[in-house]
Amino acid sequence: MSDRARETRTYVTGLLLAALLTGAAFFAVHRPALFGARTFAVVLMLGLAQAMVQFRCFLHVRLKGSARDDLLLLLFSALIIALMAGGTLVLMANLRTRMM
Numbered sequence: 001m002s003d004r005a006r007e008t009r010t011y012v013t014g015l016l017l018a019a020l021l022t023g024a025a026f027f028a029v030h031r032p033a034l035f036g037a038r039t040f041a042v043v044l045m046l047g048l049a050q051a052m053v054q055f056r057c058f059l060h061v062r063l064k065g066s067a068r069d070d071l072l073l074l075l076f077s078a079l080i081i082a083l084m085a086g087g088t089l090v091l092m093a094n095l096r097t098r099m100m
Contacts, residue, residue, distance in 0.1 A: 014057025021050045051077070 001009075025046045032039050055061040055077075061070045 010057050010060075014053055017053045017057070018050060021046050021053065025050075051081075 025043050028035055028039055028042045028046070035042050055074070059073070061073060
């Protein structure tokens with residue numbers, strides 16, 4: 001198999017997996033009766049799986065024998081995600097106190 005065909009197959013696989021994970025997350029939120037209090041945990045796990053698909057299929061980051069650049073990419077991505085999630089929680093808590 002040529003490199004171009006292998007790369008195209010990787011992108012198509014990544015696209016299908018990303019679409020499937022996104023649909024599963026929307027389904028979990030749309031049907032909270034199926035998961036109950038675990039809905040947040042399910043969506044969080046699907047989000048982590050989505051990030052792993054993005055890193056593997058689109059950014060071509062492999063965890064075995066990872067280079068320093070790949071490690072820095074992963075750490076920076078984790079920092080950005082933590083800042084976004086933390087900021088969202090702070091904003092929502094602030095809005096909740098203002099509304100009550």
